[in-house]
Amino acid sequence: MIKVILDTDIGDDIDDAVALALAMKIREIELCGVVTTYRNSRMRAKIAMALLDGWDRKDIPVYCGLDDPIKEPYHNFKFEKFDENGKPIIGHYEEYMRDYIPAEGSGIEYIAEQAKKYPHEIVLVAIGPLTDVAEFVQKYPQEFSLLKEIVIMGGRFDGMGAEWNIKGDPEAAKIVFESGASIRLVPLDVTLQCVLSEEELERFHSAQSGGNRRLGKMISVWMKNIKYKSNPILHDPLALASTVFDFCEFEPKKVRIGTEGAERGVTIEDECGKEILVATTVRSKQFTEFVSDMVCGAQKEAKCLER
Numbered sequence: 234m235i236k237v238i239l240d241t242d243i244g245d246d247i248d249d250a251v252a253l254a255l256a257m258k259i260r261e262i263e264l265c266g267v268v269t270t271y272r273n274s275r276m277r278a279k280i281a282m283a284l285l286d287g288w289d290r291k292d293i294p295v296y297c298g299l300d301d302p303i304k305e306p307y308h309n310f311k312f313e314k315f316d317e318n319g320k321p322i323i324g325h326y327e328e329y330m331r332d333y334i335p336a337e338g339s340g341i342e343y344i345a346e347q348a349k350k351y352p353h354e355i356v357l358v359a360i361g362p363l364t365d366v367a368e369f370v371q372k373y374p375q376e377f378s379l380l381k382e383i384v385i386m387g388g389r390f391d392g393m394g395a396e397w398n399i400k401g402d403p404e405a406a407k408i409v410f411e412s413g414a415s416i417r418l419v420p421l422d423v424t425l426q427c428v429l430s431e432e433e434l435e436r437f438h439s440a441q442s443g444g445n446r447r448l449g450k451m452i453s454v455w456m457k458n459i460k461y462k463s464n465p466i467l468h469d470p471l472a473l474a475s476t477v478f479d480f481c482e483f484e485p486k487k488v489r490i491g492t493e494g495a496e497r498g499v500t501i502e503d504e505c506g507k508e509i510l511v512a513t514t515v516r517s518k519q520f521t522e523f524v525s526d527m528v529c530g531a532q533k534e535a536k537c538l539e540r
Contacts, residue, residue: 234261234262234263235262235356235476236263236347236355237263237264237265237355237357237476238264238265238266238267238347238355238356238358239252239256239264239267239358239360240267240269240298240357240360240361240366241268241360241469242270242271242360242362242401243269243277243325244273244276244277244280244323244325244326245310245323246455246469247325247451247452248465248467248469249360250280250325250448251448251465251467251470251528252358252360252470253267253281253284254288254448254528255473255474255528256473258527259473259477262476264293265293265347265351266296266343267285267293267294267295268297268340268341268344269295269296270298270300270340270362270364271299271300271302271361271362271402272300272320272321273300273316273320273322273323274299275335276320276322277323278296278333278335279326279331279333279335280325280326280330282295282333282335283327283330283333283447284444284448285444286443287442287443287444287446287448288442288444294336295335295336296335296338296339296340296343297335298340298364298365299340299341302364302401302402302404303364303367303402303405304402304403304404305401305402305403305404308397308400310324324455325454325455340365341365341368341369341373344357344365344369344376348377348380349376353380353381354381356380356381356382356383356384357369357382357383357384358384358472358476359385359386359409360468360472360473361398361401362397362406363385363398363406363409364402364405366409367405367409370412371408377414381415382415383416383417384416384417384472385416385417385418385419385472386398386468386469386471386472387418387419387420388500389420389421389500390422390502391421391422394499395497395499396420399498399500403491403497404492406490410490410506410509411507413507416510417509418488418500418509418510418511419475419481419512420500420511421468423481423512423513423514424466424467424468424471424515425466426515427467427470427471427517427520427521428463428464428465428467429466429521433521433522434464434465437452437525437529438452440529440530445529448528467521471512474520474523474524478523480515480516480519480523481512481515481516482512482514482515483510483512483513485510486508486509486510486511487502487505487507488500488503488506488507489501489503489506489507
């Protein structure tokens, strides 16, 4: 069993929710806890708790992380409304979720406690802006050094500019990438290849378990809200699955994070950067089939791909 803490901006794009579902289904993963981040972490925590409750996993603690990037202003969506505190109402939030109460205390402190409790066993899977992870680096350096690995969904190397998670807090990304931690990065140019087919998407809508019904409804809301119609792309689930399975090939690259001008938020391959492992290829069809099988019920063996 691989011990995982998921740091997520669940509630905007649908892939965070699918990643959470996948963490429930992969038997080789022990999901120790969830920490939410970016713009309205408390509302995001309620969304995560509603999904976990649907799968009868209220035993998994959900903590709030940090809302505010170090320097970068919020990137909001045109369709969003705002609450009385000026925080965006996250797209997948529903009124029935209001009664869910996140775990008391700081999400960053929780990660530190778990790293200390399980030295060199915790894999931190970061699938949102890296604000929480940067705070962990700076506030708890000793505990940070006890992580086994950080797996990040973020960045891109196709020359198309900044990717959302890095752009959301470039200063935080720079801190994390320069931290000296063991990092594996699953970038956008690889994850974009992992699109659910119509048949796979229909399986999500047809699933009958409580958590899966809630997930299916969230997929419908997301598809209604997005400007450019697309079937869900499994960005974050690919990062999560990479903790266990070799759907991707990784290569060492020296990478730095741009924070100024046209380079702001851009992941740049540079000899002056820090060496990390970067996913360069993916068995995309095999992966999308695996996710739909795992989340929707027909769990196939994937032993040939285990890391």
